[in-house]
Amino acid sequence: MENIEQLSINTIRLLGVDAINKAKSGHPGIVLGAAPMAFTLFTRHLKANPADTEWFDRDRFVLSAGHGSALLYSMLHLCGYGLTIDDLKEFRQKGSMTPGHPEYRHTKGVEMTTGPLGQGISTAVGMAIAESYMANKFNKSDIKPINHNTYVICGDGDLEEGISMEACSLAGHLALGKLIVLYDSNDIQLDGEVALTNTDSIKGKFEAMNWQYLRVEDGNDVDAIDEAIKEAKACQNKPTIIEIKTVIGYGAPNSGESAVHGAPLGEDNTKALRKALAYDYEPFDVDKSVYDFFKKTVIEKGDQADSEWSVTLQKYEKKYADDYKELMHFIDNDYEIIDENLPTYEVGSKEATRKILGKMLDQISADMPNAIGGSADLTPSTFVKGANGVFEADTRHGRNIKFGVREHAMTAIVNGITIHGGLKAFGAGFFIFSDYMKPSLRLASIMQIPSIFIFSHDTVCVGEDGPTHQPIEQLTMLRSIPNFDVIRPADAVEVKAALKIAFESKLTPTAITTTRQPLTNLSTTSEDGVRHGAYIAYEPKKKATGIIIACGSELELCIEVAKTLAQQEEYVRVVSMPSQFLFEKQDKKYQEKILPSTITKRLAVEMGHPMSWYKYSKNVYGIDTFGISSPLKYIHEYYGFTVDNLVNVYKNID
Ligand SMILES: Cc1ncc(C[n+]2csc(CCOP(=O)(O)OP(=O)(O)O)c2C)c(N)n1
Ligand SMILES: [Mg+2]
Structure with missing residues (x-):
């Protein structure tokens, strides 16, 4: 490894640690341990253009271990994604660009929101499926407009979660060769040693799920990580997990302990860290040579790759005009339901x-x-x-x-x-x-x-x-x-x-x-009504003195109830409310038209827990017990979802 690479890795480490110290909150352990793998990935492999984060054929990168947000933000800063040193100084502060966990749609370069362990790696499987479907559909033997990898950094916790095993099992079955997971294997998690709770063989597990398993013994060995990623990329018919042995909190006095997982190092420990890493810079100070290095290895390379893709796309358009048009429709996602x-x-x-x-x-x-x-x-x-x-x-x-x-x-x-x-x-x-x-x-x-x-x-x-x-x-x-x-x-x-x-x-x-x-299938249901969340599905002949609100299977029942009540000279409107969410989005005028505040006699009816209806009606006929095993024909009677019972219920409310 060159000196500039070592300096860059230590810069990533200290930027993260300084941000966490300033915030008095965050997770330095993973920042210090996983900096070399993040560095290797971003500077030697990740195909991405920081100036164009929407570039369709970019590699996707997911930090599944979302508690390592400070690591990601340091990388995004150095790689020119628009995060400034001031943004790093605002880590975890109200309204900052560097929130506690990475947030999608908030910070450029963050491909998804992570934090709940297991979600990142599993969502990445979806990204790899999408790439693989589109590559198969659009790529030709001579021109390949869709050709990107999905990379993940995950930790021990990610792999302990059930969802990850579900997703990785499917990824192996589907032979998603372009999914590459870097596993920050540091034998430590929040509560202590991994060995206290988990003795699984990750190799055994993943090989059993049709993955390629690779191992890097020294998480600081950039060249070894580089080689493993190359090997992973070369393997087209299996996803790859690279177990990279790291030391949590590398360089800090409490490295290798769970204490360094989620607590700021503080002044003394950070001083010791700087000394151990022989890193002589003030907090948030970055050597110009480091910026230059990232400019060359990430920013310029990314810009070039993006431009090359544009040329590829032009060739594709020329030679495969119809496919090109279709690809653009896909990318714009502008198909409509006919x-x-x-x-x-x-x-x-x-x-x-x-x-x-x-x-x-x-x-x-x-x-x-x-x-x-x-x-x-x-x-x-x-x-x-x-x-x-x-x-x-x-x-x-x-x-x-x-x-x-x-x-x-x-x-x-x-x-x-x-x-x-x-x-x-x-x-x-x-x-x-x-x-x-x-x-x-x-x-x-x-x-x-x-x-x-x-x-x-x-x-x-x-x-x-x-x-x-x-x-x-x-x-x-x-x-x-x-x-x-x-x-x-x-x-x-x-x-x-x-x-x-x-x-x-x-x-x-x-x-x-x-x-x-x-x-x-009813005569009064309406598409426009559904778009408004709720609408009048039955209006009595005479002025309504009450309202029944229903949706789904209870709507036809409630219309029957209202008709029966009308025969008994009790006039009730029935409102179909298939979406409370959309109804809440309507203006007050529309809401008032459907549910006039002057009509206070109301009953909401649903074969489910009543809780979500009290906002619209003080009377709710629902079910707040667990169900029973029974043929359908007894169910309505058992729970009282019959015309006779609901007529009665309605008559007894005010
Ligand atoms: C689903 C879920 N459970 C619990 C947590 C809280 N949590 C955050 S990190 C962590 C420890 C994870 O250990 P590991 O992945 O090994 O991370 P490391 O300590 O090595 O950084 C826990 C329990 C979480 N973020 N998500
Ligand atoms: Mg760990």
Whole structure:
């Protein structure tokens, strides 16, 4: 290693440590231990142009160990991504460009939000899937417009999380050769030694999952890391994990101990660190030669690679004009749902919304060549699958991803495909198992990405499978996630609207829930209404003195209730509210039109936990116990979701 390389690595280390010291908060352990691998990756391998962070064919880099944010920010500063020394001085401060964990859409060069361990590496699998699908679709033997790697730095904690094993298992099965994981293997985690909790063989585990396993004995050996990355790149038919043995907190007096994981070094220890590393610079001082080095190895190289890609693209346009046009449509993600191609359903006909959605999604997938997704081993139940056959190692043209029973990884992977760009990704499962997906759903909302999730079997009407499979609190849970749109359609018109909203969304993930059981296609449901979140689905002949709010399978029931009440001269409006999220986005005037504050007699009805409805109605008829195993025909009676009972309930409220 040259002196300038050693100086650069120590600069990365100290910038991180100084930022953490100033903030009096952060994680110096990984910064000191993993600086050489980050350095090697960025200066010798990562194909990226800091001046153009949206360059489509850039390598993707995910810092899965998000607690190492100070390491990433130091790198981004030196590599010219626009972060200044002042930004580093503002590490973890209110409103700064350098928040506690890396935040997507906030700091240039941050490819995704990380922090919850396991999410980064799993989302990266989605990015690698997207690359692999697009490379197969667009690359020609002579011109390859899509040709990039996905790199990850992860730690012990990342690999202990279940989601990582789900995702890495699928990555191995799919032979994602362009996924390269650098594992910061330091034998230490927050609570102490890894050995206190984990004696797995990472080699054994990953080889069993069809990965290439490489090992670098000395995490400070830049050339050895470089060689391993080269070997990883050369392996095209397997993802690679490079276990790099490092010392947590390298150079600090408390290196090798968990104490250095997450506490600022402080003045004395930092002094000792500077001495140990023979690093003679003041806090936040960077030698000019270091900037020059990064300019040459990252900034200029990145600019050149980007320009070369433009030339490649021009050649591609000339020789493969139609493919080029299609590629641009992919990159711009500007396909639209073709309304008139979607199936229509006669009013009064009966069909489960899962079946309606399945048919519509099949058509959407046929019309939108960049739609890709599938189910977590539940295709015959959810009716959700991608087009064109299965996406497999040897059939990369397939757009149906068989996620297997890996709901959590599926969610992260859908997020990864979405973040990668070029494709529209969706995943599906039983609604009850959204519980398994929550951390990644939440991350999608935080990142403001339009991932799409479809959940079938959305109420206790699942029936025979019983309480373990009957959702109760899941709607409440999902509706409480900020920037998450839950749409619960009542019939074909509303399903269509929901799909259009989901596919058009730019900054919000969407979940659409569907029923197992048939519902009636209604005469008064409306796409425009769904777009407003709520609308009047039944208005009595005489002035309404009360309102029933419902959605999904309860809408037709509540319209029947209102009709029955009208016969008894009690006049009730029925509001369909498939999306509380979208209704909240409407102006006060619209909200007042649908739910006039003068009408205080209200009842919300849903076969789920009542909690999320009290905002709109002080009376809620819901279910706050676990379900029962029973054929569907007894379910409505058992819970009182019948016209007679609800008429009674309504009459007894004020
Ligand atoms: C899902 C999740 N659980 C817990 C944490 C809190 N946490 C952050 S880092 C960490 C220790 C991780 O150990 P390792 O990956 O080995 O990092 P190192 O100490 O080596 O930097 C923990 C428990 C988290 N960020 N995410
Ligand atoms: Mg560790």
